[in-house]
Amino acid sequence: MIKVVLLGGGNVAHHLHEALRLSKEVDLVQCFSRNIKSINVFQNFTPITKNLNELKEADVYIIAVSDDAISEVSEAIPFSGKFVVHTSGNKPLNVLSKKNKRGVFYPLQTFSKGKEMDYSKIPFCLETEDERDYNTLKIIAESISQKVFKIDSEQRKSLHLAAVFVNNFVNHLYKIGDDICQESGIPFEILQPLIEETSEKVKEMQPLEAQTGPARRNDVKTLDAHKAQMKSENQIKIYELLTDSIQETYGRKKL
Amino acid sequence: MIKVVLLGGGNVAHHLHEALRLSKEVDLVQCFSRNIKSINVFQNFTPITKNLNELKEADVYIIAVSDDAISEVSEAIPFSGKFVVHTSGNKPLNVLSKKNKRGVFYPLQTFSKGKEMDYSKIPFCLETEDERDYNTLKIIAESISQKVFKIDSEQRKSLHLAAVFVNNFVNHLYKIGDDICQESGIPFEILQPLIEETSEKVKEMQPLEAQTGPARRNDVKTLDAHKAQMKSENQIKIYELLTDSIQETYGRKKL
Secondary structure, eight states, X not given: OEEEEEEOOSHHHHHHHHHHHHOSSEEEEEEEOSSGGGGGGGGGTSOEESOGGGOOOOSEEEEOSOGGGHHHHHHHOSOOSSEEEEOXXXXXXXXXXXXXXXXXXXXXXXXXXXOOOOGGGSOEEEEESSHHHHHHHHHHHHHHOSOEEEOOHHHXXXXXXXXXXXXXXXXXXXXXXXXXXXXXXXXXXXXXXXXXXXXXXXXXSOHHHHOOSHHHHTOHHHHHHHHHHOOXXXXXXXXXXXXXXXXXXXXXXXX | OXXXXXXXXXXXXXXXXXXXXXXXXXEEEEEEOSSGGGGGGGGGTSOEESOGGGOOOOSEEEEOXXXXXXXXXXXXXXXXXXXXXXXXXXXXXXXXXXXXXXXXXXXXXXXXXXXXXXXXXXXXXXXXXXXXXXXXXXXXXXXXXXXXXXXXXXXHHHHHHHHIIIIIIHHHHHHHHHHHHHHTTOOGGXXXXXXXXXXXXXXXXXXXXXXXXXHHHTOHXXXXXXXXXXXXXXXXHHHHXXXXXXXXXXXXXXX
């Protein structure tokens, strides 16, 4: 069993606590948070502490704190030469203090509080400074998930950016769809099968091929009708920019 | 049983043929297409014709042709006083010829050729000029799907616009995510669980609440880092506009 200490009390720490304590390869020996209240609920399963000087011996220390606190926490750890990883998609490996061996253990998912998750489907993106440490992370990740990838800091930066487009921005488009429905007294629920189908489709084909709609067809009549229909300046701007972008992608020829 | 004649040979006609012939409330008496080849495969199940003068007697005539052809086909039908509907989300009821009783039978879904669909989850949006015809469409729709809504022409226009945001534009954001991955040698597959989770989330909460990410948090450092990272002018423009729109929605205060 690989001995793990988990540091952090937020969303990611809570989900990792759940996943790690259920892993058959992991002995979760301790959890740490400065704000001990945030991890009180772990007590039934795992010893907890709010004191870095009480950290137990482990094979890996997983720092699952907010991006801005990673550096500080990793500096404050009162030992050196051990294996310490962070869990951020947004930070390079080298934000961790040099005094320990370093790595990244990044679960690429949007974690919501309290929402149950199927960890086996979450992609884990792993990186280590020293190749010899890689296998430790790999064993842990593979005991949780079927999807484990070796991703370096440069790639992780790109991945995080791509995730903003396919998650944060996509959700904002859902929100605009919801606004349009609400204005017309239509339940948003009507759109949900379409939303699901759109997301399912790109499992089977590339998004480039999956594109449909008036911009793709260069259906100028519909495009004009839509623009005339919108009242919000903001909606119009987004409509125009994304339509232009689709038309640039496929050329403006009428299909 | 409600006697139905289906007109059209495209994607929607093919899917409706499948759904209608399996319906226990429908007697699909005939299919029509000018381009008879496009519906040759229906022959094993349903009589076909390419001649409008040979249209059989039915309770409903469903015109599932391209938006621009609806008017023409409905004019060319050689009878009057019967019940004729179209299937377009994009056209009002009154594009149909006045000589028949009119309605709309609109399945809100993105139909891909050859892809099997679970019709029971497709929302059907129904409208009739005469209230007395509504029940006929309702019986047919409810025999196919669990989700049947009464939606008038104005609402349908809004719904179609909303669908462009949550389907066409969302797919384009997937495409940009794919581009960013490809540039960095990352398999797009890594993003799929996140894409799925994002679409699942709005079944349980409103998109307004579900929003996460650097724009929502007003995390200026990450926003700047992302902008510096992108090479494509087009990506930058979309990133900035959607970030602005999210910040406007939630205010620019740091969370």
